[in-house]
Amino acid sequence: MLRTPTHGFTSGLALALAAGGAFVSLPAAAADGFTLKDKPKIAMLYFGPKNDGGWTQAFDEARVKIEKEIGQKIQFVENVPEDASAIKPAAEKFIQRGANIVIGTAFGYSDSFKDLAAKYPGVAFLNGSGTTNGSNLESFYGRTYESQYLCGMAAGAASKTGKLGFVAANPFGVVNWTINAFALGAQKMNPNATVNVIYTGAWNDPVKERAAAAALIDQGADVIGQHVDSPTPQIVAQERGVYGTGHHRDLRQFAPKATLCSSVWVWDRFLTPELKKIMAGNWKPGQYGAFIEMKDGGTDIAGFGPAVPKDKAAAITAERDAIMKGKQVYAGPLADRDGKERVAKGAVLSDADLWKMDWFVKGVVTQK
DSSP states (O other): OOOOOOOOHHHHHHHHHTTSSSOOOSSSOTTBBBBBOOOOOEEEEOOOOOOSSSSHHHHHHHHHHHHHTSSSEEEEEOOOOSSHHHHHHHHHHHHTTTEEEEEEGGGGHHHHHHHHHHOTTSSSEETTTOOOOOTTEEEEEOOOOHHHOOOHHHHHHOOEEEEEEEEEEEEHHHHHHHHHHHHHHHHHHHHEEEEEEEOOOOSSOHHHHHHHOOOOOOTOOOOEEEEEESSSHHHHHHHHEEEEEEEOOEEEEEETEHHHHHEEOOOHHHHHHHHHHHHHSSSSSOOOOOOOGGGTTTEEEOOOOTTTTTHHHHHHHHHHHHHHTTTOTBBSSEEEEEEEEOOOOOBBBOOHHHHHHOOOOOOOOOOO
């Protein structure tokens, strides 16, 4: 099992999901479901610092909103690395203090949470971007391609040249689907739009992100998209007088003049009702976890910059409404950049094929 620190995904995830399913499952939940024996007490384990500006901060901001919705404080600890020797003691300390709902925030917690769920059958476990599931354990992740498609529309609307850039972390399915969706959104606004992609090889490396964003702008990109953790691509875009679209959180905080919109996590929209289900009793976690659509609280978009014309912003809002009502981003007919059919007319790309996506749509140019 890879233990390379990430915001939630490593190449191990890509391999696991390519094997055929979105999440690894444990035996199906009992017919009666899971019910807490005592009053609910919640704790969270954060992978990084709560003010990292991205992945972890999105969870922390959700925690504050959840507390208001459920009427109780949620304990948390920061900087728990993806290592069993750190994960298990942190979780067990909360459990010894009475916590009976534990929420994790990293792919690398998956195996430890599986072990903890078996050891503590009276505790409910949830894990953001995890892959293990069971009668008292549910992993969850959002369909980020939905919000990235909308960000692509904003990029296509604002671009003067139709040449877009994208700073990406690693060539995994969960990153590739954001790139393709971004391109499809841009091409809805400008059919001739292209997207040049540079992978940094790291989830959070501001130095590499700066170099990648600068290189893309030097190549002619006038809008920079991203699927990396830091706001650096947006900062570079603002410094260079071009535009960008953010990821994880509303990155106008860091680059208000450049950021057109951002793909943002809205974990509270999923976790609040899910926690209420656990509290109500007879909770039955999904056998393969929760792969959350926008309408159920995975991701959303935040803000439109002034570079997005009002009529274009209205069109993006209309597409968002359509996605909320069930429109599929990866609906056929759809071919890859080599002309091979990937989704037939009338069909929709399966979840298994989404997770192992290793191809790109027309107009996407990938670079190391």
